[in-house]
Amino acid sequence: MIDTILVLNAGSSSLKFQVFRSDDLSVLARGKAVRLGEPEPAMDAGLADGPRERIALPQACDHDTALSAVLAFVDRHDDGWSMKAVAHRIVHGGERYADPVVLTPEIFAALEALSPLAPLHQPHNLAAVAAARRLMADVPNVACFDTAFHARHDALTHEFALEQGLRDKGIRRYGFHGLSYQWLEIVLAERHPDLHAGRVVAAHLGNGASLCAIRGGRSIDTTMGMTTLDGLPMGTRCGALDAGAVLYMFQSLGMNAGEVSNALYERSGLLGLSGLSNDVETLLNSDDPRARFALDYFTLKVAQFSAAMAAAMGGIDGLIFTGGIGEHAAPVRSAILDRLTFLGDFKVLVIPANEEKVMAVQAKALLA
CATH class of the missing domain: 3.30.420.40 (ATPase, nucleotide binding domain)
Incomplete structure (x- = not known):
């Protein structure tokens, strides 16, 4: 057997x-x-x-x-x-x-x-x-x-600037894509020990997208927050958004909770910006200027948030791409890197995601 x-x-x-x-x-x-x-x-x-x-x-x-x-x-x-x-x-x-x-x-x-x-x-x-x-x-x-890799952030990272009573109700930053980031940590430890010991910005870019600051193999900061809606713009999700805009949708536009949720989760991001598609390959192959705008917006935000992740660690030694876009969309990677030349020299790697292997490792260890 x-x-x-x-x-x-x-x-x-x-x-x-x-x-x-x-x-x-x-x-x-x-x-x-x-x-x-x-x-x-x-x-x-x-x-x-x-x-x-x-x-x-x-x-x-x-x-x-x-x-x-x-x-x-x-x-x-x-x-x-x-x-x-x-x-x-x-x-x-x-x-x-x-x-x-x-x-x-x-x-x-x-x-x-x-x-x-x-x-x-x-x-x-x-x-x-x-x-x-x-x-x-x-x-x-x-x-x-998916939240576990980020679970031990310090309070400066996971707290929102809200009153204590609200924070006590669990309103805080959790972070996601942790299984993907843990796989990158495992690969770096095995194959790139110098980077594993250093400061890495990991970019999980797909229909869902986020960044993680990893120093010495530990998550220091990440772009997603309490939900999977925050941070980078994604395939159909808006990413970081002024909370006042949400209040405006409720109070002035008369939208209900279901309509707001659908707008932010299902009709925003690359789809909302382009009005065409949430698929990066489709946008790359399109001559429609809205497709170029959506991709330019995406690469700008990835670069801006990458710099923020580097700031959380005091610098950057490597940038790791993973996920469907990160692994397969070379023009998107190049556009992001072009915007980050001001950070100086750092290593760039593409590592295929393998969340399932991490889950098998975790299950084996737990049941042992």
């Missing part, structure tokens, strides 16, 4: 999975179900070194049905695998959860209560947990938190 860990990374309309050996954490299988809740859902999956399979999924496919398809794929290729844990990416751990935990009904309920702080992510993360609990009742579920 081969002990394994199943890692699930659930989005609003997707479910990514990887199966790892428990001993050496090598990948046995991986795949992704897409268009959940949309027309023509499907799953692309395969063994680590084998051909990919395209598997049609039932219409109106939800996370339960997608996970059933994942388990059916695993069963077809099972070569003496014994599943010891299911690890889940949970975006928000709040103030209470700074380390991975085995999920209990009480912890699940506490995480559900945090859904308003990450409405695009938390409900879908927890839907995958609920599906796993129903379909694999005897296998422990491990929560791995």
Whole structure:
């Protein structure tokens, strides 16, 4: 028998999975179900070194049905695998959860209560947990938190300039993309020890985007705040915004909470600036001046916030790009770097994201 860990990374309309050996954490299988809740859902999956399979999924496919398809794929290729844990990416751990935990009904309920702080992510993360609990009742579920990497910031970093009574209610900066940043920390420790010991600005740039100041392998500061809405402009999210503008939407424009939430989370960012698309490749290939404006705005803000992250550390020794845009959009990287020449010389690396490997590491350590 081969002990394994199943890692699930659930989005609003997707479910990514990887199966790892428990001993050496090598990948046995991986795949992704897409268009959940949309027309023509499907799953692309395969063994680590084998051909990919395209598997049609039932219409109106939800996370339960997608996970059933994942388990059916695993069963077809099972070569003496014994599943010891299911690890889940949970975006928000709040103030209470700074380390991975085995999920209990009480912890699940506490995480559900945090859904308003990450409405695009938390409900879908927890839907995958609920599906796993129903379909694999005897296998422990491990929560791995995107906020955990930043959980030990000092008060100067995590506090807002609000009265104590509001801060006591949990209104503070948490930060996100922590699993991605922890993977970069692991890679730097193994392959670039000089940078690991120094001052690095890590740029997780994708449909969700943030920066992290990492000094000596520890998160010092990050651009996201209490929710996944703050900091850099993103695919459809606005990023940093004057809170007075939100009050204006409520008080003067007569918008309700749902309308404001939809505007800030779903219709802003690159999509809102360009009026065309939230996809960077589409914008790069467009002749529409609005596409160029959206990309120029994005690269300016990444450069400005990168300088702020460098200031938090007293300088910069390296800038690391990761995420879909960071890894694949070379013109965007170049435009950001052109705006940062005033910081002097520093190393630049591109490191592919691997949140699933971090989750497997965390689950193995927790269950040991």
